[in-house]
Amino acid sequence: MKKIMSGNEAFAYGAYLAGIKVGAAYPGTPSTEIMDNFSKYPGVYAEWSANEKVAFDVGAGAAYAGGRALVAMKHVGMNVASEVLFYTSYTGMKGGLVVINADDPGMHSSQNEQDNRHYARFAKVPMLEPADSEEAKQSVKAALEISESFDTPVVVRTTTRLSHSLSIVEMEEPVAEAPAESVAYERNASKYVMVPAYARGRHPVIEERLKKLAEFAETTPLNRIEPGDDQIGIITSGVVYQYAREVFPNATFLKLGMVYPLPDGLIRELAGRVKQVVVIEELDPFIEEHVRLLGIQTRGKDVFSNIGEFSPGRIRRFAQEAGLIPGSNQSTVTMPQLPGRPPMLCPGCGHRGLFYALQRLNVAAFGDIGCYTLGAAPPLSAMHTCGCMGASIGVIQGVDRVGVKDRTVAVIGDSTFFHSGVAPLISLKYNNSSSTVIVVDNRITAMTGHQENPGSGKTLQGADTPVIKIDELARSIGFNKVDVINPYEFRTVVDTIKDHVQSEESSLIVAQYPCVLNIREKKPALVVDVEKCNECGNCIRIGCSPITKVEGGISINAELCIGCGFCATICSQGAIGPQNKEGGTD
Amino acid sequence: MKKKIDFLFAGVGGQGTILVSNILAEVGKSCGYDVKKSEVHGMSQRGGAVESHVRWGEKVYAPVVEEGGADYLMAFEMLEAARWPHYLAPGSIAIINRHRVMPPSVNLGKEKYPEEKEIESILTGAGGQVTWVEGAAKALELGNMALAGVVLLGALSARLDEPVEAWTKAVEDLVPAKFKELNVKAFLAGREMATGN
Numbered sequence: 001m002k003k004i005m006s007g008n009e010a011f012a013y014g015a016y017l018a019g020i021k022v023g024a025a026y027p028g029t030p031s032t033e034i035m036d037n038f039s040k041y042p043g044v045y046a047e048w049s050a051n052e053k054v055a056f057d058v059g060a061g062a063a064y065a066g067g068r069a070l071v072a073m074k075h076v077g078m079n080v081a082s083e084v085l086f087y088t089s090y091t092g093m094k095g096g097l098v099v100i101n102a103d104d105p106g107m108h109s110s111q112n113e114q115d116n117r118h119y120a121r122f123a124k125v126p127m128l129e130p131a132d133s134e135e136a137k138q139s140v141k142a143a144l145e146i147s148e149s150f151d152t153p154v155v156v157r158t159t160t161r162l163s164h165s166l167s168i169v170e171m172e173e174p175v176a177e178a179p180a181e182s183v184a185y186e187r188n189a190s191k192y193v194m195v196p197a198y199a200r201g202r203h204p205v206i207e208e209r210l211k212k213l214a215e216f217a218e219t220t221p222l223n224r225i226e227p228g229d230d231q232i233g234i235i236t237s238g239v240v241y242q243y244a245r246e247v248f249p250n251a252t253f254l255k256l257g258m259v260y261p262l263p264d265g266l267i268r269e270l271a272g273r274v275k276q277v278v279v280i281e282e283l284d285p286f287i288e289e290h291v292r293l294l295g296i297q298t299r300g301k302d303v304f305s306n307i308g309e310f311s312p313g314r315i316r317r318f319a320q321e322a323g324l325i326p327g328s329n330q331s332t333v334t335m336p337q338l339p340g341r342p343p344m345l346c347p348g349c350g351h352r353g354l355f356y357a358l359q360r361l362n363v364a365a366f367g368d369i370g371c372y373t374l375g376a377a378p379p380l381s382a383m384h385t386c387g388c389m390g391a392s393i394g395v396i397q398g399v400d401r402v403g404v405k406d407r408t409v410a411v412i413g414d415s416t417f418f419h420s421g422v423a424p425l426i427s428l429k430y431n432n433s434s435s436t437v438i439v440v441d442n443r444i445t446a447m448t449g450h451q452e453n454p455g456s457g458k459t460l461q462g463a464d465t466p467v468i469k470i471d472e473l474a475r476s477i478g479f480n481k482v483d484v485i486n487p488y489e490f491r492t493v494v495d496t497i498k499d500h501v502q503s504e505e506s507s508l509i510v511a512q513y514p515c516v517l518n519i520r521e522k523k524p525a526l527v528v529d530v531e532k533c534n535e536c537g538n539c540i541r542i543g544c545s546p547i548t549k550v551e552g553g554i555s556i557n558a559e560l561c562i563g564c565g566f567c568a569t570i571c572s573q574g575a576i577g578p579q580n581k582e583g584g585t586d
Numbered sequence: 587m588k589k590k591i592d593f594l595f596a597g598v599g600g601q602g603t604i605l606v607s608n609i610l611a612e613v614g615k616s617c618g619y620d621v622k623k624s625e626v627h628g629m630s631q632r633g634g635a636v637e638s639h640v641r642w643g644e645k646v647y648a649p650v651v652e653e654g655g656a657d658y659l660m661a662f663e664m665l666e667a668a669r670w671p672h673y674l675a676p677g678s679i680a681i682i683n684r685h686r687v688m689p690p691s692v693n694l695g696k697e698k699y700p701e702e703k704e705i706e707s708i709l710t711g712a713g714g715q716v717t718w719v720e721g722a723a724k725a726l727e728l729g730n731m732a733l734a735g736v737v738l739l740g741a742l743s744a745r746l747d748e749p750v751e752a753w754t755k756a757v758e759d760l761v762p763a764k765f766k767e768l769n770v771k772a773f774l775a776g777r778e779m780a781t782g783n
């Protein structure tokens with residue numbers, strides 16, 4: 001039987017087939033669906049951990065205890081979790097440990113396009129890179145086998161295009177296993193306690209392991225030479241292999257399914273077969289530099305950019321410009337100038353109330369990552385920094401210590417707060433700061449598609465769990481000034497922010513309203529009374545998509561409006577309200 | 587069986603572009619094609635543009651359509667149709683839902699939504715033929731705006747050789763159980779609109 005699956009669905013399926021019993025992840029596009037799908041298979045345990053580092057520690061523990069474990073994260077999640085990559089590289093583990101790392105060339109939904117193949121080399125661990133969904137499925141099993149035979153974590157690298165593309169996958173029978181009996185935890189301090197004396201003992205083991213892995217890379221079917229003509233020999237991997245196959249149908253290929261360590265022998269063999277070696281890889285010259293170190297001349301980043309995502313068309317244009325293939329593909333189509341469609345806060349989103357108040361108070365807001373980062377976009381334009389998750393609270397401490405004229409606040413989402421906001425909040429209190437932190441709490445991890453989090457009362461697999469209350473947490477740390485407010489109540493929001501920013505002690509505001517998309521809230525749409533409207537523009541300035549400027553006034557699109565009423569609250573003329581029986585407003 | 591057919595879908599978040607393109611991929615698979623599909627939906631729930639590529643072929647490598655290679659453009663929204671002239675193959679067909687979703691800059695009165703004629707000439711200028719489908723109107727008539735995409739799929743099916751049963755089965759298999767009948771009805775309505783009977 002065959003099924004069409006996305007790369008991420010196939011990873012989850014492969015993990016299930018391979019007998020993985022414990023999975024842990026923190027959401028992040030384009031990796032989120034891996035754990036989402038895995039969690040639905042029978043007999044598995046899967047969790048949303050508070051952040052990627054915790055997820056990776058959970059995976060490490062499961063593997064230490066002899067279980068097979070799956071960890072998944074987006075590329076920047078690996079920055080958060082990299083400590084674990086480094087220590088597990090040294091300790092190794094008893095059961096197989098697979099880490100799926102999703103890079104995002106083109107930055108479809110990320111703050112940077114870092115190339116995480118460097119992590120494999122940095123931490124001296126093997127990395128696989130499948131090229132379609134069938135390979136994604138198989139890669140998990142292959143990674144587990146490598147993990148268990150070489151005593152190392154194995155990273156499987158995917159990219160947005162692979163994770164979110166669908167292709168045909170062969171269905172298989174899962175390995176029928178008798179449930180394993182609990183065995184005693186195997187204690188081995190010199191392998192698992194990484195104090196300097198023991199860690200020194202481990203480093204040579206890791207170097208030796210890397211040599212053996214390089215030998216393995218020569219013979220594994222993950223890497224293969226696909227014969228073609230003797231003009232061009234292409235070295236490539238992942239989804240880029242698929243693009244290159246279309247642009248160079250007759251070339252000889254070295255298709256790498258394992259991108260670290262690289263197979264020197266196969267690279268030399270390819271070079272011996274062809275007149276010219278060409279490395280085609282997205283982002284950094286990771287393979288190319290290695291090929292050059294072998295003393296082999298190659299084309300690479302001189303032809304194919306190190307910026308952005310590739311596509312068959314882009315590769316074709318680069319190759320034509322460099323004369324690798326004939327033709328000049330100058331498109332004759334002139335591109336029209338069209339209005340863009342940038343993402344914006346949804347109609348009725350509670351975040352809007354908070355950002356409108358911040359804008360009105362002209363506050364400098366130091367931000368974080370989530371739906372609420374859209375508060376930086378016009379017309380709200382009310383967030384002024386966003387670097388990585390959890391940055392806001394440390395950043396405001398630095399800003400306030402320098403001291404600026406502006407009123408300042410940090411703004412952080414609920415999931416982001418649990419991810420990496422708690423330690424900075426403690427740091428703020430500990431250092432006698434006077435900064436104000438606002439948690440925009442929509443009771444869910446919205447940006448990545450509504451995953452449960454420690455504040456939502458449910459686990460990934462649907463179990464009830466106590467809601468961790470952000471206000472109580474802050475109080476227990478020592479915050480005296482803590483307020484929970486409804487972001488739609490404009491006057492309260494304004495007064496509370498004013499009160500907090502002038503306070504001498506560090507303080508916390510929780511602006512709480514559930515994500516309307518998640519709870520599917522829909523009240524009757526509002527209408528504008530054109531008699532009363534004086535076109536002051538307040539409602540246009542909240543950036544709510546149903547509100548449209550029309551000839552002679554303002555109109556609200558009833559199909560899009562969810563009736564939250566915020567525009568009515570801030571209307572200077574009382575011209576917006578629910579539709580009354582006669583069709584006007586009350 | 588054709589050597590390859592490339593389809594490009596364009597729409598706005600929430601219009602069901604992903605579901606309908608999944609149905610199309612399933613039809614291709616059930617008719618013996620190798621199929622691949624790719625979508626970009628990072629911020630789609632927040633009103634952004636959504637694109638989806640579906641490829642049928644004897645053997646398909648890339649999951650994305652190449653510029654100048656799309657045989658069919660399926661646009662769920664008029665402005666979104668106009669963004670893709672460079673993807674059209676010579677003699678390709680653009681099937682467009684007559685439906686407008688205003689982008690924020692138009693709402694704010696800063697930019698103009700292009701005229702229907704303008705959209706048509708952008709696409710015909712790139713070698714495409716334009717077919718307008720009253721998908722939104724039909725969907726409303728059937729009581730649910732979300733059906734417009736399936737109406738469009740019906741219109742597409744009338745131009746391809748695959749048997750109607752392959753299409754209706756894929757629709758039934760992929761839509762939520764309680765909306766099966768309604769979706770098949772919408773699909774057949776679109777198919778009829780295109781064949782003109």
Ligand SMILES: Cc1ncc(C[n+]2csc(CCOP(=O)(O)OP(=O)(O)O)c2C)c(N)n1
Nearest residue numbers: 028077369370371372413414415416446447
């Ligand atoms: C280290 C890291 N992990 C994951 C992500 C992906 N990501 C961006 S925002 C976000 C969640 C935001 O949720 P929340 O803070 O609750 O804000 P909301 O979107 O609900 O407004 C996630 C998981 C990231 N950018 N960086």
